[in-house]
Amino acid sequence: SQIYAIPAGSSATTAFSVQQAGILRLVAEPADILSPRLVGELHQGSLETMSSTSLVGPGMVTRISPGSYELKLSATDAACASCPHDKIP
Numbered sequence: 114s115q116i117y118a119i120p121a122g123s124s125a126t127t128a129f130s131v132q133q134a135g136i137l138r139l140v141a142e143p144a145d146i147l148s149p150r151l152v153g154e155l156h157q158g159s160l161e162t163m164s165s166t167s168l169v170g171p172g173m174v175t176r177i178s179p180g181s182y183e184l185k186l187s188a189t190d191a192a193c194a195s196c197p198h199d200k201i202p
Contacts, residue, residue: 117186119151124187132179139173154185
């Protein structure tokens with residue numbers, strides 16, 4: 114588990130390695146309901162293994178193979194048009 118404080122317009126990147134294939138489950142919960150949404154990107158080298166997605170809400174689950182990865186979390190003030198939680202009045 115890791116905890117990040119990411120101000121609007123900023124990002125945090127972490128690198129990690131896995132030795133066996135597995136499932137990566139990432140859940141982002143804002144500490145403040147007024148905080149910006151988070152967008153996640155997962156790369157293995159120059160290959161994007163998970164396309165950018167909004168993480169506030171149901172989170173993200175993806176299969177990963179052995180290797181080294183880089184996860185980037187970016188804070189954005191923009192609403193996610195395709196996210197059901199942004200359509201609630």
